[in-house]
Amino acid sequence: MKDHRTPDPEATTPDTxxxxxxxxxxxxxxxxxxxxxxxxxxxxxxxxxxxxxTAPIIAERERGHTCARDLDLPRDAEEAIAALRNPLGLPFxxxxxxxxxxxxxxxxxxxxxxxxxxxxxxxxxIASGGYDIYYGLVWGARMAFYVGVLVSAIxxxxxxxxxxxxxxxxxxxxxxxxxxxxxxxxxxxxxxxAIFVTIFGPSLTNSLLAxxxxxxxxxxxxxxxxxxxxxxxxxxxxxxxxxxSRWRTFVRHxxxxxxxxxxxxxxxxxxxxxxxxxxxxxxxxxxxxxTTDWGQMVSFARGFIQGAPGEPFKYWYISFWPGLAIxxxxxxxxxxxxxxxxxxxxxxx
Amino acid sequence: xxxxxxxRLIALPVxxxxxxxxxxxxLQLLSPTQRATAFITSEQQAQNIPAIIEAYGLDRPFPVxxxxxxxxxxxxxxxxxxxxxMTVARAIxxxxxxxxxxxxxxxxxxxxxxxxxxxxxxxRRNSIVDQVTxxxxxxxxxxxxxxxxxxxxxxxxxxxxxxxxGRVSSAYxxxxxxxxxxxxxxxxxxxxxxxxxxxxxxxxVVHLVLPVTTLAVVITAQIMRVMRGSLLDTLSQDYVRTAxxxxxxxxxxxxxHARRNALIPVITLxxxxxxxxxxxxxxxxxxxxxxxxxxxxxxxxxxxDIPAVIGFGLVVxxxxxxxxxxxxxxxxxxxxxxxxx
Numbered sequence: 001m002k003d004h005r006t007p008d009p010e011a012t013t014p015d016t017x018x019x020x021x022x023x024x025x026x027x028x029x030x031x032x033x034x035x036x037x038x039x040x041x042x043x044x045x046x047x048x049x050x051x052x053x054t055a056p057i058i059a060e061r062e063r064g065h066t067c068a069r070d071l072d073l074p075r076d077a078e079e080a081i082a083a084l085r086n087p088l089g090l091p092f093x094x095x096x097x098x099x100x101x102x103x104x105x106x107x108x109x110x111x112x113x114x115x116x117x118x119x120x121x122x123x124x125x126i127a128s129g130g131y132d133i134y135y136g137l138v139w140g141a142r143m144a145f146y147v148g149v150l151v152s153a154i155x156x157x158x159x160x161x162x163x164x165x166x167x168x169x170x171x172x173x174x175x176x177x178x179x180x181x182x183x184x185x186x187x188x189x190x191x192x193x194a195i196f197v198t199i200f201g202p203s204l205t206n207s208l209l210a211x212x213x214x215x216x217x218x219x220x221x222x223x224x225x226x227x228x229x230x231x232x233x234x235x236x237x238x239x240x241x242x243x244x245s246r247w248r249t250f251v252r253h254x255x256x257x258x259x260x261x262x263x264x265x266x267x268x269x270x271x272x273x274x275x276x277x278x279x280x281x282x283x284x285x286x287x288x289x290x291t292t293d294w295g296q297m298v299s300f301a302r303g304f305i306q307g308a309p310g311e312p313f314k315y316w317y318i319s320f321w322p323g324l325a326i327x328x329x330x331x332x333x334x335x336x337x338x339x340x341x342x343x344x345x346x347x348x349x
Numbered sequence: 350x351x352x353x354x355x356x357r358l359i360a361l362p363v364x365x366x367x368x369x370x371x372x373x374x375x376l377q378l379l380s381p382t383q384r385a386t387a388f389i390t391s392e393q394q395a396q397n398i399p400a401i402i403e404a405y406g407l408d409r410p411f412p413v414x415x416x417x418x419x420x421x422x423x424x425x426x427x428x429x430x431x432x433x434x435m436t437v438a439r440a441i442x443x444x445x446x447x448x449x450x451x452x453x454x455x456x457x458x459x460x461x462x463x464x465x466x467x468x469x470x471x472x473r474r475n476s477i478v479d480q481v482t483x484x485x486x487x488x489x490x491x492x493x494x495x496x497x498x499x500x501x502x503x504x505x506x507x508x509x510x511x512x513x514x515g516r517v518s519s520a521y522x523x524x525x526x527x528x529x530x531x532x533x534x535x536x537x538x539x540x541x542x543x544x545x546x547x548x549x550x551x552x553x554v555v556h557l558v559l560p561v562t563t564l565a566v567v568i569t570a571q572i573m574r575v576m577r578g579s580l581l582d583t584l585s586q587d588y589v590r591t592a593x594x595x596x597x598x599x600x601x602x603x604x605x606h607a608r609r610n611a612l613i614p615v616i617t618l619x620x621x622x623x624x625x626x627x628x629x630x631x632x633x634x635x636x637x638x639x640x641x642x643x644x645x646x647x648x649x650x651x652x653x654d655i656p657a658v659i660g661f662g663l664v665v666x667x668x669x670x671x672x673x674x675x676x677x678x679x680x681x682x683x684x685x686x687x688x689x690x
Contacts, residue, residue: 032487183364183367186669186673187624187665187669188624188628188665188669189624189628190631190632191627191631192662194631194650195650195658195661196375198653198654198655198658199372199375199376199378199655200378201653271491275493279493279494279495279628283650283651285651295495298496301499301503302636305503305507306506307507312508313504313507313508316503319500320500323496323499327491327496334487334491335487
């Protein structure tokens with residue numbers, strides 16, 4: 001039914017909803033940005049629906065793969081698959097929202113050191129040690145988001161504290177903290193993270209911690225810069241004139257003005273974080289062997305670079321799929337970051 | 350300028366002091382036994398760890414421990430590395446040339462191709478060349494070094510038997526072991542020339558193709574992007590319009606007026622580029638089995654070889670300090686407005 005009233009006068013005022021703004025319009029017209037968003041939606045979907053997608057493999061209960069047991073799935077394979085794919089039941093939600101650690105281990109189809117080509121039930125082949133590549137790839141998406149979000153969040157926190165302390169306190173504290181930031185910033189991040197992992201002892205938690213310790217410098221610098229900039233704006237002067245304390249101006253005026261853009265910077269860094277994390281895993285400094293981690297899965301190919309006589313590309317699938325997964329994931333974030341810079345760059349209107 | 354350089358060189362020990370304080374400080378997280386390995390200089394000593402803990406006071410307060418480490422380090426004793434089976438000082442000396450050779454050769458395409466493609470892309474904005482270059486740049490930028498390395502290794506070496514892994518073929522390694530080829534610099538290409546062995550030079554170059562490409566590709570893509578963006582900025586400046594209005598040839602305007610100024614952000618980036626080169630050598634040497642500092646570090650990190658990791662960290666700190674000094678000097682050359690007096 002249509003409404004024939006005269007147009008509301010307010011309808012002619014500019015639409016201020018954010019997705020109709022000028023910046024968003026430019027964003028929506030950028031094909032690369034759309035590609036990036038589409039890729040990320042795809043990855044997020046795979047990460048979220050991982051349990052349903054890989055339900056048949058989980059239900060097989062390979063030796064040592066306790067994911068099905070930890071989810072309290074029915075013994076019968078058919079019933080277990082149905083339970084994992086039934087959004088009305090508890091196992092579906094448990095597996096989707098809070099899967100046990102054991103689901104982030106790759107099931108071992110066999111213990112054979114020889115990789116096996118794609119076949120029924122294992123569409124991407126089996127790596128040396130009997131690790132199913134398809135399962136690792138799907139659950140690796142979840143791992144990538146875990147790693148990216150966690151490390152970005154921790155390093156963001158460190159950056160805000162260090163940058164905030166430097167900008168708020170000023171003086172020699174500022175000098176000391178910023179020189180320290182410069183040193184960490186100039187040091188190659190992968191090498192520094194590897195040094196930390198060596199000293200802490202190689203494990204997934206330690207490699208994430210090490211990554212967070214080396215990736216906060218940019219946020220500290222940006223936040224300190226923002227504080228110095230906002231501090232001299234008129235409205236902060238006004239607040240000070242009205243008798244607001246330094247702490248109050250900082251919390252009520254400076255912080256809300258700069259935190260938003262910093263959150264965006266930090267979230268766009270997720271791709272870069274995952275890239276370094278996967279490199280650490282590739283070098284053997286990440287999660288223990290058999291974890292659903294793309295970087296580690298690429299390293300499975302290292303003993304199988306040369307194919308068999310007459311079949312030079314025999315083992316192509318070991319490095320191809322996990323490698324592709326990493327490249328497209330990082331690409332998606334880079335496309336998004338690029339589009340963000342383009343859209344908000346005033347010079348390029 | 351001279352005073353500026355001297356002042357920066359004086360600051361070098363301060364940076365090294367800070368880095369070593371940080372690393373040795375972190376070692377406090379380990380047990381005294383694990384820390385003791387940093388003071389071992391031979392295999393015999395490895396048999397007697399408690400004596401070393403006693404001798405160096407590894408169960409005593411941190412300042413004492415740091416002082417002990419520092420006095421040893423200043424005498425050139427950085428400990429013994431299990432993963433390379435020699436002293437750390439010797440490992441650094443022996444393994445450094447291979448990494449230097451790799452990095453120096455990678456710098457050539459990074460600067461050459463990166464700046465050239467960036468310029469072409471900016472001058473012909475939105476042309477086919479520009480579009481292709483931009484897509485290649487963002488793809489190259491998203492390629493993790495280790496994925497690209499494994500892929501081209503599997504495709505070209507594994508698939509088609511092209512190029513090679515290691516530094517030279519085993520025949521030359523035998524000759525080196527027998528003393529028929531003398532290693533003067535330990536950079537295979539240079540040593541081949543010094544020995545007058547063109548066949549070995551060719552062999553070494555063939556072995557370097559894949560690692561150098563892998564090391565260069567990601568960084569080249571970045572330089573290209575920055576160069577393009579910065580040249581586009583410069584071309585829209587008033588003085589470029591003035592130069593055009595004076596009737597100067599396009600070529601002169603582009604190369605003399607615009608490009609020189611457009612290089613400044615690229616130079617700013619080069620500090621970061623050097624850090625990435627160092628990251629890259631660790632990955633590339635591991636993949637292509639090149640016995641250099643990077644591969645040593647990667648192996649040492651996995652084997653928790655503490656002295657090796659500290660030693661490598663200090664080498665990297667020295668490189669970074671010198672690299673940043675070099676970048677600052679380069680600034681003054683490109684941009685006459687910059688003075689360090």
